[in-house]
Amino acid sequence: MKVESQFFEDYELDYTRKTLGRTITETDIVMHAGQTGDFFPHHMDAEWCKEQSFERRIAHGTLIFSVAIGQTASEINPEAISKGYDRLRFINPVFIGDTIHTTVTISEKEDHKNPGYGQVTEHVEVFNQDDKIVLACDHLLVVKRKESK
Template sequence: MQEVNKYFEDYNVGDSFTTAGRTITETDIVMHAMHSGDFMPHHTDAQWCATQPFKKPFAHGNMTFSISTGLCIQAEGINPHGMSYGYNKIRYPNLVFPGDTIRVKVTVKSKEDHPKHADHGLITEAKETLNQKDEVVCYAEHVVYIEKKNP
């Protein structure tokens, strides 16, 4: 995996990139159910789903979020000057089904000084996970704790 050496000062509000795509499979959903213990019928019971408005099993929201996070790391690389501070406003406005291909558009939404550590700042990235129809299937705001080059 590539290393990216970017400091707080190297990020600008409005900067963006889009990841490669990844097709979600039924195996992804089953494996996530096994790892998480979430066997809700919405994800694992095709017969039950057939009686519901969505008609077929769909991906767990947190699975979509996790895969989206991995796509971002693969696209951007590892930055030794920053680390995840957390996520805000995670939403799943549309369903993801097996066969859907997702990708993530990442945009720097804001920058601010860290209130306690003058040598670091906080960057908030808006992460929009899109399906092949350009519908948002996951939205999250990722806060990155990042070192300043010139504190």
């Protein structure tokens, strides 16, 4: 895990980083169902899924979100605080055996109500092994300035 101080002024628009991949397993899905209580047949019932348009079990969107954000946590900035996530979308299903990777792009920088900080938006996109997008969202960060305005 890389720990590096990065201040608001250090963030560059359009800077992109890409994570390594991670394969989603049946164990991931079963454990996530147990942790969340989401035992919907889309995730747990292979026979029911055969009758649906996707024809096989799909991973929980919240599982893919959790794994993707975990993938991005290889870089820790002690000068930034996560404010949350906006515009979260589950775009395409993820199946058992799919390998996902995450791309983070600095998409916005703006002033914050506290003059000692700025707000940075990281656009997060998750892709499967075929480079098909499966999830997108915006991560909002409140980041300390080098010098107060």
